[in-house]
Amino acid sequence: MTSTRPPTPQQPSRRIADELRRQIESGDLRSGDKLPSERALAEQYGSARNTAREAIRLLAEQGLVTAKHGSGVFVREPQRLFRFGSDRYSLKNRETGLTPFRLEAKRQGKVARIDVPSITREKPPADVAERLKVSADEESVVHRENHYFADDEPVQIVSTFVRWDEAQGTLLMEAKTGKDGIYGRLEDLGHVMTRVRDEISARMPTPEEAAILSLLPGVPVLEVLHTSLDQDGVPFEVSRYVHRADQTGLLYELPVES
Amino acid sequence: MTSTRPPTPQQPSRRIADELRRQIESGDLRSGDKLPSERALAEQYGSARNTAREAIRLLAEQGLVTAKHGSGVFVREPQRLFRFGSDRYSLKNRETGLTPFRLEAKRQGKVARIDVPSITREKPPADVAERLKVSADEESVVHRENHYFADDEPVQIVSTFVRWDEAQGTLLMEAKTGKDGIYGRLEDLGHVMTRVRDEISARMPTPEEAAILSLLPGVPVLEVLHTSLDQDGVPFEVSRYVHRADQTGLLYELPVES
């Protein structure tokens, strides 16, 4: 069982990064501790400041440290995850009168805020059109954009799509959608959420997403493309969730189908 | 509705990156196309080679381009996702005699290979111990490490943990676990998989993971901490899946619980 363990990397930047990583993992450097300055590291390892800087970039990319301009580079606190359970779709949660996000926030003792930057009639993206079974060439959907905050920290961006022909003239076109949110209104239209399909992927954020979510460099996003199916198996709502991955996790608990 | 759109970034590296990104998104540069060389970009934009290089790094971090040493920088092909459905746990798949991974690979017309680098008795990590309800201070588990390949491309790393007191002396300690894999053997021990709990997160890979999965810079990993519960609600197996996010997605389809 020979494990591949390169003894000492030949590249100075890797060597510095590895040494710092070792100190972090061994506990010599603890969460919140300040690393030596770039200039100090460079001198200590006999290399240029740019090389020490590159080493820190490698660690930041890995999410181990975070730099604060003018102040220093610090070992990142392991983030507590804001967890979204599969039961967020559960009907019994309706009794609380809270939307899934507000419920989850309350569970974790945080204050939820939801911004609605835009509600517009649009041509749907191809993947949404396919799942909602509408035309991608017409303005066949209403796109509701939402930004979610917990304790004023941005947590997720959600784009919700419903059919224009159904949403037209209803509260689905308004920022305030009334009791039980959009799912309440969709139920009024005869769609009872019966099954859900969540397609999950991870990637690096676009610059826009990084800005909205205040993402530090090296933090990926979790993307969930969610489809709601009604009692007849008809898809009636598709949402794209973009979560910051350093603070968010997903939890799915489900029965094994025989 | 004033959208925050900085017209032209002040930093040269961002400016070059944004211009290239625009060309990629507009289709001027297509998948597989070669970008101008670092030296050419530098001259074209009147900046230093390092600055052009930084611009390319920004794009690579975002997963838009990939550099080939000695050859050039190319627009990355959008990867087709190797999708793992929640039905991978379904009992009916047993009839095929294939393990979930082999089944998924076959579905996508790929050849599956599974390496088993190690099977060892160990102290479990804290999160595994908590979910398997065993002591984290003793060598209470057997750790099976697996590397999965599809068409010889590394796809995922899996660490499976089962109780040592159950695995001792069984095929669970061997590379070849017999019919239906480890779930077959665990069923022999009286554990019928009845519910599963998948905890999903995303992060940047460790250097080891990047090496095993041949990950390009800027590609995150999807981590799934999976717990199998038997007919009595007893957790009998915990696995940590590490997927490369550029080629892997997860699919969960589930009924909404009333």
Added chain:
DNA sequence: TGTGCCAACTGGCTTGAGCCACTTACTGGC
């Protein structure tokens, strides 16, 4: 016709220098 070599090009990485913006702590004046 083939083949092996080599030059030119590519990205990978480092150096050492400089300027800027932000943070912090100290210090002097009120």
Added chain:
DNA sequence: GCCAGTAAGTGGCTCAAGCCAGTTGGCACA
């Protein structure tokens, strides 16, 4: 005692230059 101003320290970013390593294609030679 307070507060404004300042100097020193920090990371952010760029420049210009150089050497190395991998790739490619053409050219000379067999």
